[in-house]
Amino acid sequence: MRLVLLGPPGSGKGTQATRLKDKLDIAHISTGDMLRAEIAAGSELGKQARSVMDAGNLVSDEILLGMLESRLAQADVSKGFILDGYPRNVAQANALGELLARIGQPLDAVVQLDVPTELLVERIAGRAKEQGRADDNPESVRQRLQVYNEQTAPVVDFYAGRGTLARVDGVGELDEVEARIHQAIKP
Helix, strand or coil, X not given: CEEEEECCCCCCHHHHXXXXXXXXXXXXXXXXXXXHHHHHHCCHHHHHHHHHHHCCCCCCHHHHHHXXXXXXXXXXXXXXXXXXXXXXXXXHHHHHHHHHHHCCCCCCEEEEEECCHHHHHHHHHHHHHHHCCHHHCHHHHHHHHHHHHHHHHHHHHXXXXXXXXXXXXXXXXXXXXXXXXXXXXXX
């Protein structure tokens, strides 16, 4: 199974990807986690990414695609993967399609987690408090939601036009949302 999880910040993509990874026995690939690891390592990429992320902006497509291509070449991806946080714009969706075609691993499904904006802000505020994430401060959250609406929301239409999109209600208990996702991706 090769799956993309879409949804705005705070929609539960990371939580559901972790749950699905275990049930489906496939790799969970989070571009946000990859970037945070670079930041924690203090690499040059990490330093560049930190300043961009702290301002609530997105890291360049070129950097993310290169990181993703390297990750998709790793052995644990052979059974499939869940992409969490990528693609974030139509250019990335096109680049991802080209990359997956080149390596012979087309997507099986794309799931959009739908969550009302008020609940997103509430969830992100709670996450910021629990995890102390610098990219979850109120200003960067507002910026990230605006960027999502401008750049990432069109990706939903992109995949809907290709017949690979399933919309899932992302509100409710974790088990309920997970069950909805399983139902949406059943072959």
